[in-house]
Amino acid sequence: MYLLIFVTFGIYAIYWYISTKNEMNNEFKTDIPTGWLLIIPIANIYWIYKYAEGFSTKVIDDDNTVMWFLIFWLVGIVTPAVVQLELNKYADDPDLLRVKQRGDRRCPNCGRIIPFDSVICPYCGKRFESFL
DSSP, rough: OOHHHTTTHHHHHHHHHHHHHHHHHHOOOOOOOGGGGGGSEEEEEEHHHHHHHHHHIIOOOOOOOOHHHHHHHHHHHGGGHHHHHHHHHHHHHHHHHHHHTTTTEEETTTEEETTTTBBOOOOOBBOOOOBO
């Protein structure tokens, strides 16, 4: 990815940002605005904030939007590596994306997908005191 960014003088970076924005909007229901804001001065700062917000709240669920915004804005070279690493986790395990989209969870005992509000796993019978 970094080689393509270097060889294309940064054009691939814009393509990559827009592609990952579309993926996050479609799969994770984020609200990242149009990629045209990337090439408009000052508006691109707002776009990076919305990108960091979607990544933080929907993809990794840590609600540290300001931290991710500062990392993406001040140390932008790490953005593709961090975001791609997290998105690849969902590409490698389609069940994980389905769990995220529906709000379901995995049973820590048997590993099968169960409804979020389950108290007992319907597959293995494991009872949960508190399910995180």
